Amino acid sequence: MNTSPDEYLLPGGGASINALPKISLHDHLDGGLRPATIVELADSAGVDLPTTDAASLGSWFVRQANSGSLVEYLKTFDVTTAVMQTREGLVRVAREFVEDLARDGVIYGEVRWAPEQHLTRGLTLDQAVEAVQEGLDAGVEHVGQAGHDIRIGQLVTAMRHANHSLEIAELAVRHRGNGVVGFDIAGAELGFPARNHVAAFDYLAHEFMPVTVHAGEADGLESIRGALFDGRALRLGHGVRLAEDVKIGRADGDNTFVTLGPLAQWVRDREIALELSPSSNLQTGAIAAWGKDLLDHPFDLLYQLGFRVTVNTDNRLMSNTTLSKEMALLSDAFGYDIDDLEVFQLNAAAAAFLPLEEREELADAIVAGFENE
Template sequence: MSDAAHADHHVDGIDLQSLPKVSLHDHLDGGLRPQTIIELAEPLGLELPTADAGELGEWFWNQCQAGSLVEYLKTFDLTTAVMQTREGLTRVAREFVEDLAADGVVWGEVRWAPEQHLTRGLSLDEAVEAVQQGLEEGVDAAAATGHDIRVGQLISAMRHLDRGREIAELALRHRDRGAVGFDIAGPEAGFPAGRLSDAFELLAREMFPATVHAGEADGLESIRGALVDGHALRLGHGIRIAEDITIESQDDEASYVSLGRIAQWVKDRGIALETSPSSNLQTGAFAAWGDDLTAHPFDLLYQLGFRVTVNTDNRLMSATSLTRELGLLVDTFGYDLDDLLTFQLNAAEAAFLPLEERAELVEFIEDGFGAA
């Protein structure tokens, strides 16, 4: 596994894991424990690459190093296969929350695509209810160990399929029972948000928030589509917004840049970018600028005032945690505790929560960092 997996998780002697964090972009089917996959696969008769949990974790990480989102997504065939029953979904959701809480997350948005979990007889609504049960059990289990965490579901539609409006209606049915937002996921290139425009129009009329994967495996037109056709309040990854930024000149003391219309719009309106450094490296999202984290446009976007947030995307596939992602950014760009606080406040302010609850979350995070 990459040496980055062993990055230092301390800043100024403070354990980053102990700090309160917000997770906006974390896929349920990308956060399974390897041992859970093994135990759920056995009664289903599913064949695995290995029956050893450590080796299985290594297998997932290795399979995701191709530098392609399409290849990266193939590993989900295995995780979704053990998430086709009520029991499987509930267990995975419960453990997902427990692992978030252990990592210091205090607000987590859990995104997943119910339409991918129907092969063993569950209906869409039954699948959502099973996940919600697991999330609530996870919150209770975390509370019993002294960890306070709240979570919400982001109901995702697969952008290359044709169930967008149906999934939007599903999300609306559950908006007061755990669902806090809508998302589209899957292969980005060739499948713009406009393909699901009827779903996004319905959600906009019903005042239900959406985030859209854009600017990961496709460029500026995908981002434009997310904003215009998807009415996106946040961008899933969004890092290729940097294609709309031109460095005019650079000297030893300063860089002078100009922003195109899309980048200016995103910056001026504080549209959050849900970046995931390790995943972005694995999928080749910023390959045009380099092949290691130093080439990630995160720091450029941060220095220019974009609302950047830090996320894991898929903890299993990237062998990561939110603590580790923050540690990698510290190592790569030399950030200090104040920078990390900014990233958490950015995420809290962009959370799909009522304004008053976002304000409470901001205060809680500031108190937690202040007491560190």
Template structure:
């Protein structure tokens, strides 16, 4: 059963949930329903930190608000524990798509690490197939409710492990069965993309796209490594790219900045930043600039012309949705519908879909926004 999201009304009177949206940075093991965790944990005899769904939801939120990526990642021990068999994987994937569709997402790339779901004896290929079955069911469920959504898997290797080559080969093997891209995730500091250079070379040789977590818990060297050693087409978060942007001076009307060579390269090539504002606050990724949304460099990137996108990262841990993130940004930076539409068009342009499909997504976004403007008499 689909869980209807909380509605977030924009200044225009339009609800953010009604906007056609794209989610590029959305972790499968970070988007479970608390009720589902409770039920699946009971079946396998796994002891949870809270007995009921509301208590569990509160535990995730408080645990994730640590200001540390390492502590934030510990909450995934619980979600992964109930995703170790076909039933758990398929159900979680199915509900994940249902919840995306209920939030108005028309295309989502769902990232997860198969190597973390093998403790009950499933193989890497079996877990990918189980997740794809759930995703397919979720798409069918959405269609039955009159919602249109398309999804793709981003197969992730854990950067502190030594299985990247194997996982890269897994991703390519399933490229015709729902897998659209590759990622590395986990503890960023001390585990650079160069450690997996062979896997990234293999992906490039097979013309298979990669997005890499970089610029979240580590700085410019990590971003540089993602681009040079990982051949990344997008940056997972990438928020610390702002370290390469210096505010030279400002007056009442203008801010003058100096953009470093790395940041200029990212901007000029249209390399997307998969920004996740709420998550970036929780993990301390923007601590160099402050601890509130007003301090987030999102608007700086946007005003300078970077290819910014808006993402939830982990909907359970951050208690968020794509719509909520858009609403928070709109309130903080006075964005209007044109701005929110641009964020979605940015995302459409960098999905790991064929060009023709990206064009169709962009048209669907434009048509959807225009229909809402007309319905609400918004110019």
């Protein structure tokens, strides 16, 4: 995986997508490591790797992730989390994470990660959060010296198959003044509904902490319903299978009609953002009901119907991708132009876990940046 993103242009040789200001809402810290960094950290930590050649290791991650199964896809994280068990490892990974986002034109990013998965070498939950924040701050300072203004917020994540969600929710609230902007639950979705974590969600609601929930990726409408009504989610992590609640029929002649089910209607009318990740959704089989190619992804259907769609990478290492690349792939598949890409970024600005005034500033920066291209 090349940490210097390739240049992506709009169809017809138009504007550089890389140069456009972007917002990243769904990007996992342990899914965005540089292969060379994994090799170096693994050597010092005594972690065995499939290969110690950085380029070959990057290719290995992509092959392993192309399983069509979320469960198999998640196994690749055993390698990345293994080298993120010390303060030094977390600081470095977080700093490089920011540098890579800035190189991709991101001006605001929310990085999600699960502190409970980084305690095997003696760190406490609080120490892990502090280490990541130290790295994020260092990255912001470093890219700022090069003239790139970027802001990063942490999304503290609990694992849905574990029973630590209330403790992690309390951790998130405890660090909301130190870089944490929201809470997430992730991991194996099927069989682990949001209602298992009601105590955590009740606490977060009491503390007015924003919540996003992975839902509608490896499970369907009931999982999304649980994210919204048990989890009180303000955004849906992926949410792609919400399209199962959209019915398309044929009327007279060649005319078609679309009917939204009650769940889809609720999500659209309340402008609940969908954190769609096109390449990842293909890899995990999240769009299997519609096909196996990007052209089959219901992204465009949801966009045309007025849902608040956003573009995300999910895991840049596993998908060998960047935000610029994801936008380019969508443009190629659906013929999007610069105005469409601007809508996606404004959607992300509106959905960011920031105060209203700061979201408006982000939107202004997006508009100004797109006007200059």
